[in-house]
Amino acid sequence: GAGVSQTPSNKVTEKGKYVELRCDPISGHTALYWYRQSLGQGPEFLIYFQGTGAADDSGLPNDRFFAVRPEGSVSTLKIQRTERGDSAVYLCASSAYSKDTEAFFGQGTRLTVV
């Protein structure tokens, strides 16, 4: 595709529900990153994929958060038993190689937990 696509753009869910956020990276990009941005803050790293495998998941806040990238392209961030504190904009980025190249960001999914 022309850019990184994230769906949905907005998601409102009730506390305790399960949500999935999808990221379609730029075609051919092997590296994929998820970040979370709270209001007035910079994005915080969650997880990085190189191909199908999670090379670094040190930013996932707890075991309610999980992400997959089964075929090395599309990725899904999954959040179980959502809490109001999970409300934020979830950003996805991809890059052609993991070294020395810039990452291209999607427009984000705004998650609101009520």
Added chain:
Amino acid sequence: KQEVTQIPAALSVPEGENLVLNCSFTDSAIYNLQWFRQDPGKGLTSLLLIQSSQREQTSGRLNASLDKSSGRSTLYIAASQPGDSATYLCAVSYDSWGKLQFGAGTQVVVTP
């Protein structure tokens, strides 16, 4: 703890003035540094990427300097325009794999 700080948090200037945005980082062992622009409700757009071995990068009206030893970078935007109004984010990477650590950003308003 590795931290990235951006000062000021907000800035308002009249059109035509030059903008100076500051970024500091506590751990100087960076791999590279990037400046991004974020418009309200939008994702991030990369403006400039500076490798740790470089001192500056330029693109059009934008110039970014890097002083790795003092842990600082400055983004200069010449002859500001109302279209430059946005939040500018600085991010550092401490490894070659692209994981970024961001500052909180500087919100810029350029008034006509």
